[in-house]
Amino acid sequence: MSWLEELLQRSRRLLHVPAHRHLPPRPRVAVVTDSAAALPAEWVAQPDTADWLRIVPMPVMVSGQIYGEGVDDVRAVLSVGLAEGTDIKTSRPSPGLFRRTYAELEGLGFDAIVSVHISAELSGTVEAAGLAAAGVGIPVEVVDTRTVAMCEGFAVIAAVLAAQAGAGVKDVAARARAAAGACDVVFYVPNLEQLRRGGRVGAAAGLLGSLLAIKPLLEVRDGRIVPLERVRTAAKAQARLQQLVLRRIERLEYSPQLAVHYFGNQAEADELARRMSAHVGGPVLVTPVPSVLAAHTGLGVLGVVIGPELPAAS
The missing domain is CATH 3.30.1180.10 (Hypothetical Protein Tm841; Chain: A;domain 3)
Incomplete structure (x- = not known):
């Protein structure tokens, strides 16, 4: 069994509790991340994941045209641009985009949010997330993973599993930081x-x-x-x-x-x-x-x- 298959099975075990088990209400903590996390599409697309996770796209500018990861077909355009030596730039997501994402999750009834992101040394994404958190009516804990790619992705996975298990916002954030630190x-x-x-x-x-x-x-x-x-x-x-x-x-x-x-x-x-x-x-x-x-x-x-x-x- 691959680690991804095992991961999906664990999510299902955490979420689908037998009816005869009466458990006290648990906090619902959503997880937000950015597209630098390199999360496998198969996991992100699973309903059990999609219910708990939001990915904010990071903009890529190729020849003056802005593309968003997961929103546009940026990979093909970028490949051509890199091969041709085209001017390419990136930027952080806007605080407004984060604010809309957080507000959506608040509207869905989540009690808190853990926002897990690319190193602040490499991007202003952590800052944008922090600015947006101030305008939301539920607690938002912003985590600077101090890393990138699937190191960040493993931190997101740890956070989602903790949230699915009913952990509180501080524990979910701690799980993310611990996973990132182990990478x-x-x-x-x-x-x-x-x-x-x-x-x-x-x-x-x-x-x-x-x-x-x-x-x-x-x-x-x-x-x-x-x-x-x-x-x-x-x-x-x-x-x-x-x-x-x-x-x-x-x-x-x-x-x-x-x-x-x-x-x-x-x-x-x-x-x-x-x-x-x-x-x-x-x-x-x-x-x-x-x-x-x-x-x-x-x-x-x-x-x-x-x-x-x-x-x-x-």
Whole structure:
């Protein structure tokens, strides 16, 4: 059974309580996140998930045209734009969009909201969510995960499972923070030009990435993207990526959830996931980098997220 199938089964067990069990009323806490979380579409689309979760799209601007992840077909447009060297920018969601999302959930009868987001070091999304929270009639706890992609996604999953189990707003937020803190994300990009243009790495790191065709390996540390190692060829960089991930897994006392990210190179991602699956005792999630992140990493990115254990059902 894949981790995703097990996750869906846990949600169903949490939500569908036998009629003969009389339980006291539990708080209803909704979870909000942004599209940088890279959540698998199969899980998001499940009714048991959709009832508890809202995803606010992050804007991507390609040649002056604004697209929203999950709203428009931004992935195809972005792929062409990256290949052609088109001007590409991203921005945070507006506080107004967050406010409308929170108000909708308040209208549905939720008692509180936990809003789980991309690192504040990489985006102004946390700030926008905080501004919107002040205008809502129910408590909103904003969580800065200090990370991105499925590291953020695993935090969202932990929050949703806790909410489905009837946890209060503080506990749901704590579960999200704990899951994010247990994650690592290591990735390879063919070059650092897109990250440099977007200001996500310093100019010196960009120079090192292009010098002598060096291929950079990076990680997210303390909420920021930082250089990890420099390798001479793409093949060596991908092999080294796997070595670094396996070394980190070996230090863990549990079998983590793994996710592999890519953009424009799914065959490479599938092969990496196949090799990694033997080390975690099951299938590895393979999912594209969200467009708002691919706008900065560029085509050919390959990343691995080392997640926490699958959250226990409460």
